Amino acid sequence: MIELLRQWIEHRRAIRRRWQEDARRLAAVDPVNAYYEAQRRAARSRAQGNAGDYWHWAKVASEVARIELRAEMDFEVVKAIADQETTSRR
DSSP states (O other): OHHHHHHHHHHHHHHHHHHHHHHHHHHHHOTTTHHHHHHHHHHHHHHTTOHHHHHHHHHHHHHHHHHOTTOOOOHHHHHHHHHHHHHHTO
């Protein structure tokens, strides 16, 4: 039982490292628009019906917001991104 718990914890840590690395990568490329890019990828994944990727990119967006002080985060822009991704996938 302890081994199963240890494996689960390591699996969760690996998932967390993945979205943290993606957030750092986006922030390094474009610190101002990194949050919007993560939101765009989340919206695209959601529109494609890929729930796993959607949650991953949503976590990336929240991590970008946490680590990058220069990131712009206007909710109206996020809504426009979601609308754009939704309509382009129809």
